[in-house]
Amino acid sequence: xxxxxxxxxxxxxxxxxxxxxxxxxxxxxxxxxxxxxxxxxxxxxxxxxxxxxxxxxxxxxxxxxxxxxxxxxxxxxxxxxxxxxxxxxxxxxxxxxxxxxxxxxxxxxxxxxxxxxxxxxxxxxxxxxxxxxxxxxxxxxxxxxxxxxxxxxxxxxxxxxxxxxxxxxxxxxxxxxxxxxxxxxxxxxxxxxxxxxxxxxxxxxxxxxxxxxxxxxxxxxxxxxxxxxxxxxxxxxxxxxxxxxxxxxxxxxxxxxxxxxxxxxxxxxxxxxxxxxxxxxxxxxxxxxxxxxxxxxxx
Amino acid sequence: xxxxxxxxxxxxxxxxxxxxxxxxxxxxxxxxxxxxxxxxxxxxxxxxxxxxxxxxxxxxxxxxxxxxxxxxxxxxxxxxxxxxxxxxxxxxxxxxxxxxxxxxxxxxxxxxxxxxxxxxxxxxxxxxxxxxxxxxxxxxxxxxxxxxxxxxxxxxxxxxxxxxxxxxxxxxxxxxxxxxxxxxxxxxxxxxxxxxxxxxxxxxxxxxxxxxxxxxxxxxxxxxxxxxxxxxxxxxxxxxxxxxxxxxxxxxxxxxxxxxxxxxxxxxxxxxxxxxxxxxxxxxxxxxxxxxxxxxxxxxxxxxxxxxxxxxxxxxxxxxxxxxxxxxxxxxxxxxxxx
Numbered sequence: 001x002x003x004x005x006x007x008x009x010x011x012x013x014x015x016x017x018x019x020x021x022x023x024x025x026x027x028x029x030x031x032x033x034x035x036x037x038x039x040x041x042x043x044x045x046x047x048x049x050x051x052x053x054x055x056x057x058x059x060x061x062x063x064x065x066x067x068x069x070x071x072x073x074x075x076x077x078x079x080x081x082x083x084x085x086x087x088x089x090x091x092x093x094x095x096x097x098x099x100x101x102x103x104x105x106x107x108x109x110x111x112x113x114x115x116x117x118x119x120x121x122x123x124x125x126x127x128x129x130x131x132x133x134x135x136x137x138x139x140x141x142x143x144x145x146x147x148x149x150x151x152x153x154x155x156x157x158x159x160x161x162x163x164x165x166x167x168x169x170x171x172x173x174x175x176x177x178x179x180x181x182x183x184x185x186x187x188x189x190x191x192x193x194x195x196x197x198x199x200x201x202x203x204x205x206x207x208x209x210x211x212x213x214x215x216x217x218x219x220x221x222x223x224x225x226x227x228x229x230x231x232x233x234x235x236x237x238x239x240x241x242x243x244x245x246x247x248x249x250x251x252x253x254x255x256x257x258x259x260x261x262x263x264x265x266x267x268x269x270x271x272x273x274x275x276x277x278x279x280x281x282x283x284x285x286x287x288x289x290x291x292x293x294x295x296x297x298x299x
Numbered sequence: 300x301x302x303x304x305x306x307x308x309x310x311x312x313x314x315x316x317x318x319x320x321x322x323x324x325x326x327x328x329x330x331x332x333x334x335x336x337x338x339x340x341x342x343x344x345x346x347x348x349x350x351x352x353x354x355x356x357x358x359x360x361x362x363x364x365x366x367x368x369x370x371x372x373x374x375x376x377x378x379x380x381x382x383x384x385x386x387x388x389x390x391x392x393x394x395x396x397x398x399x400x401x402x403x404x405x406x407x408x409x410x411x412x413x414x415x416x417x418x419x420x421x422x423x424x425x426x427x428x429x430x431x432x433x434x435x436x437x438x439x440x441x442x443x444x445x446x447x448x449x450x451x452x453x454x455x456x457x458x459x460x461x462x463x464x465x466x467x468x469x470x471x472x473x474x475x476x477x478x479x480x481x482x483x484x485x486x487x488x489x490x491x492x493x494x495x496x497x498x499x500x501x502x503x504x505x506x507x508x509x510x511x512x513x514x515x516x517x518x519x520x521x522x523x524x525x526x527x528x529x530x531x532x533x534x535x536x537x538x539x540x541x542x543x544x545x546x547x548x549x550x551x552x553x554x555x556x557x558x559x560x561x562x563x564x565x566x567x568x569x570x571x572x573x574x575x576x577x578x579x580x581x582x583x584x585x586x587x588x589x590x591x592x593x594x595x596x597x598x599x600x601x602x603x604x605x606x607x608x609x610x611x612x613x614x615x616x617x618x619x620x621x622x623x624x625x626x627x628x629x630x631x632x633x634x635x636x637x638x
Contacts, residue, residue, distance in 0.1 A: 058600060091346050280625070280629075
């Protein structure tokens with residue numbers, strides 16, 4: 001069906017149904033891919049804040065730069081370098097870096113079966129590796145997959161059943177399975193009756209068989225209805241658990257960042273200052289004793 | 300019957316969807332949901348306030364307290380002044396400048412370049428279909444045509460199998476029209492209103508639009524898996540599909556209408572060359588977007604350059620004063636040893 005006149009790529013029915021955007025794989029929106037490195041840097045977010053890298057550049061150039069230039073003595077310069085350089089970097093990128101690191105570790109553990117990170121296909125190399133490949137003969141390949149945190153709002157869509165979903169519980173479960181979750185474990189967390197929980201436990205463990213057994217078997221219709229009823233709630237147990245699991249890396253991220261910035265770096269600064277002062281006073285003492293020596297020499 | 304009653308009492312769901320334990324568990328999640336909504340600005344503010352401002356001021360006040368026996372007010376004040384002015388201002392200044400630029404100068408610079416291209420492409424198609432149509436001079440009617448075209452391209456193809464497509468289309472067009480006729484409050488007030496569930500017309504329409512997109516995505520019968528990112532829709536431009544969040548599109552449509560459609564409907568705006576009109580629009584908006592980032596970069600820089608003059612209260616820094624005290628102490632000790 002021809003919709004409009006301006007198709008750059010021939011859009012026919014065959015292509016439409018294989019459209020990547022609807023396959024469950026997320027391609028970064030074109031707006032992101034077609035930007036070059038410089039354009040990516042010189043952007044403001046929708047809320048008006050600078051992008052993180054631009055922020056760091058600004059802080060180094062103006063905050064540190066001016067502090068260094070207007071510093072009144074060597075000691076202040078040293079303090080600025082030891083204290084402020086790592087502080088700025090950690091303050092800007094600390095929380096998301098630590099959060100992602102811990103999330104990845106948690107997601108990989110198969111104990112809980114929940115998903116709270118999404119794999120995003122990263123089809124393009126960034127500019128710098130491309131340049132290295134082209135001009136210096138390196139052979140960097142694009143990373144196949146990238147794990148990225150899902151936002152709380154997306155998490156809600158993932159774990160709360162919507163009656164409008166045309167593919168029903170089967171499609172809902174398949175979506176969770178596709179993202180790497182274990183559907184049986186997820187549903188086991190719901191507040192079902194004892195009888196229903198036992199019935200659920202008898203079903204197979206692996207995703208495909210579980211979904212098939214649950215949705216295709218006539219005997220399980222009551223169970224399906226129950227599960228849907230629980231999943232439709234705003235505060236269902238599966239959603240709550242997923243949110244808690246997602247919150248843990250964030251909490252750790254904040255705690256570690258705050259600890260590094262508020263405790264470790266100032267202590268380090270004080271320790272270094274005291275060490276240097278001790279050395280200086282030791283030097284002063286030895287200078288003093290040197291200057292007194294000639295008068296002590298007996299005539 | 301009794302058995303049934305006691306069975307219900309033992310029902311696992313009783314008390315576990317409420318109760319203190321779950322409130323305790325959900326409190327961190329609720330707090331961090333807020334920080335996620337607040338984005339980089341709020342995250343940095345919390346980190347800055349708790350880890351840099353508070354401890355540094357405390358350390359400054361207590362600097363050499365063991366030697367002088369007093370709170371070191373100068374050190375404390377300098378730390379406070381420096382941190383409170385530098386940290387948050389690095390985000391507040393760009394936000395203020397961006398807000399002024401978007402509301403007063405060119406509303407269209409807020410959207411992604413790909414969104415602008417996509418909307419332009421749709422408008423161009425409408426014009427090409429019938430260059431002399433009288434509706435092209437009427438802003439309200441042109442808004443409606445654009446919304447219709449958006450729906451057709453996004454949901455009209457064979458990758459969306461829906462019942463009642465026309466009903467959805469009418470609602471889609473109606474709500475997008477509301478984005479241009481109602482006005483949003485300032486961002487801060489909107490957040491407070493949302494917290495109290497007291498939305499104005501713009502926010503209500505935005506929420507309804509978001510719900511509509513979710514509904515359409517879920518009801519799509521083509522897929523046998525529940526859809527990903529139900530809050531997103533695809534905007535087609537020359538280069539391919541561009542995923543955009545429903546609420547973002549709602550705002551972008553309003554800005555597009557305010558900026559570009561407003562200019563387009565003026566008599567003799569395109570001067571006969573429609574293609575050139577849109578090219579110029581795209582170029583100026585893209586350049587202004589980058590220019591805005593550069594301008595805010597230097598505005599923040601300028602403020603930070605001026606900052607030391609505000610917080611430096613004496614000639615010698617607290618660090619130097621500290622070193623001098625240590626030196627005096629060392630000399631005094633050396634003298635005592637001599638005696």
